[in-house]
Amino acid sequence: MADVTEKSSKAALLAGLVLFVAFETLAFYGLRYLTSGLGESDQYQAENTIVSNWVKTMVFFVAHLVLVIAAMLVLSNRMPRRYRGQVMGWFYLSLLMSFVLIIPLFR
Secondary structure (H helix, E strand, O other): OHHHOOOOOHHHHHHHHHHHHHHHHHHHHHHHHHOOOOOOOOOOOOOOOHHHHHHHHHHHHHHHHHHHHHHHHHHHHHOOHHHHHHHHHHHHHHHHHHHHHHHHHOO
């Protein structure tokens, strides 16, 4: 049980950061492609309503949430025990990124 309390090394944290950025980048571009047919491309037109953009936002948000939860479940089962402490930190950061990624989704 001694290996459970070990802290991750700086190299492991750096590898986790690189994999996190790669995952979020792939998830964003994949979900942006998936939701490209939803919503209005021109946000400042007279006939624009919030409904179509709300649908696009919710589909993006729910799909991102599903991806993040699936990745967390897979990683928590496949990673060695000493690196599992990182998974929840990256999970919470990814939940915050869900809200941040909505901003460039409409640009």
